[in-house]
Amino acid sequence: MKIAVMGSGGVGGYFGAKLAAAGCQVTFIARGAHLAAIRQNGLLVRSPLGEVLIEQASVVEDPREIGSVDLVLFGVKLWDTETAAEAIRPLITGDTGVISFQNGVIKDDILVEMFGPQAVVGGVCYIAATIAEPGVIAHTGTMQKLVFGEYEGRLSERVKRFYEMCRQAGIDAEISDDIRRSIWEKFVFLVGFSAVTATTRCPIGIVRANPQARHLLAGVMQEVVDVGRAEGVPLAPGFVEDRMAFCDQLPESMTASMHHDLERGNRLEVQWLSGDVSRRGEKLGVPAPFNTAVYDILAVHAQGLAVAKS
Ligand SMILES: NC(=O)C1=CN([C@@H]2O[C@H](COP(=O)(O)OP(=O)(O)OC[C@H]3O[C@@H](n4cnc5c(N)ncnc54)[C@H](OP(=O)(O)O)[C@@H]3O)[C@@H](O)[C@H]2O)C=CC1
Numbered sequence: 620m621k622i623a624v625m626g627s628g629g630v631g632g633y634f635g636a637k638l639a640a641a642g643c644q645v646t647f648i649a650r651g652a653h654l655a656a657i658r659q660n661g662l663l664v665r666s667p668l669g670e671v672l673i674e675q676a677s678v679v680e681d682p683r684e685i686g687s688v689d690l691v692l693f694g695v696k697l698w699d700t701e702t703a704a705e706a707i708r709p710l711i712t713g714d715t716g717v718i719s720f721q722n723g724v725i726k727d728d729i730l731v732e733m734f735g736p737q738a739v740v741g742g743v744c745y746i747a748a749t750i751a752e753p754g755v756i757a758h759t760g761t762m763q764k765l766v767f768g769e770y771e772g773r774l775s776e777r778v779k780r781f782y783e784m785c786r787q788a789g790i791d792a793e794i795s796d797d798i799r800r801s802i803w804e805k806f807v808f809l810v811g812f813s814a815v816t817a818t819t820r821c822p823i824g825i826v827r828a829n830p831q832a833r834h835l836l837a838g839v840m841q842e843v844v845d846v847g848r849a850e851g852v853p854l855a856p857g858f859v860e861d862r863m864a865f866c867d868q869l870p871e872s873m874t875a876s877m878h879h880d881l882e883r884g885n886r887l888e889v890q891w892l893s894g895d896v897s898r899r900g901e902k903l904g905v906p907a908p909f910n911t912a913v914y915d916i917l918a919v920h921a922q923g924l925a926v927a928k929s
């Protein structure tokens with residue numbers, strides 16, 4: 620199976636390296652200092668599960684050098700979605716599948732619009748990983764899970780083959796027969812988790828121990844559930860309580876990637892997280908005041924420190 624990884628950062632770099640180490644034919648697409656470092660030293664993953672070094676990793680800046688592939692793993696930040704998707708167009712022919720492991724629920728709408736529904740396989744991931752320095756991915760904790768599946772629920776050959784490869788690579792993988800619901804399930808947790816850790820600038824341990832912050836977390840997640848259900852996503856009864864219990868067993872020091880981005884002065888994905896919930900709620904007549912407030916609070920930081928200070 621020929622795989623291209625568009626966006627070789629925390630997500631793409633980690634999972635791409637695991638697959639490459641297991642013998643899959645993986646080509647990374649990268650840019651800037653990260654590209655130069657991978658070219659020079661290979662791609663290194665530091666993880667509590669063991670270090671992985673892909674020496675002489677196959678890496679390109681221009682996807683046209685790759686030719687057509689069986690699968691594109693798509694892992695750029697949400698603000699780069701359209702330009703990165705345009706860049707992978709030459710890789711997509713016939714039965715090529717594109718799986719985005721980005722956060723948010725809008726990503727696949729964009730990819731379907733660009734490549735058609737037959738190209739897009741739904742996906743969602745659970746991991747905490749980041750580019751620690753050019754050429755180096757740092758994985759925190761041991762969670763590293765991919766969930767994916769065809770939108771119509773069919774068990775396709777490409778999904779089966781990718782699942783087998785993930786298993787060989789030691790990736791915790793699951794095929795979903797309702798990938799839209801799986802994506803929304805993560806969205807409920809992630810929007811809540813990123814909203815509270817970013818607005819309070821505190822890790823989950825402090826948030827969940829404080830009654831007011833806890834109330835905020837549950838309120839944000841409840842609104843996501845309400846909006847999802849109004850869109851026809853069958854989120855289970857008691858899903859917020861279930862996610863609160865999930866948050867209660869996370870490592871105390873864990874925070875969301877959006878909190879890391881805020882601390883580093885990077886751009887934020889809030890527009891596609893709480894911002895998206897707020898907009899969808901308004902359209903559907905579903906109140907989402909917590910998410911609207913989170914979106915408004917973080918708005919001054921959304922374009923990164925350089926813009927916030929100017
Ligand atoms: N990190 C995590 O633990 C998790 C992240 N996610 C989600 O996954 C997505 C990706 O996040 P993450 O992996 O952290 O992001 P990163 O910023 O770590 O990695 C994205 C990489 O893609 C590169 N890139 C963007 N556009 C292009 C392009 N056109 N050509 C080549 N390279 C490109 C970026 O380069 P540059 O730096 O130059 O912009 C960067 O190196 C996000 O939606 C995030 O919310 C989901 C679960 C966990």
Ligand SMILES: CC(C)(CO)C(=O)C(=O)O
Pocket residue numbers: 722744745746747809812874875876877
């Ligand atoms: C919560 C987590 C780490 C789970 O994958 C995540 O997706 C993020 O912070 O962006």
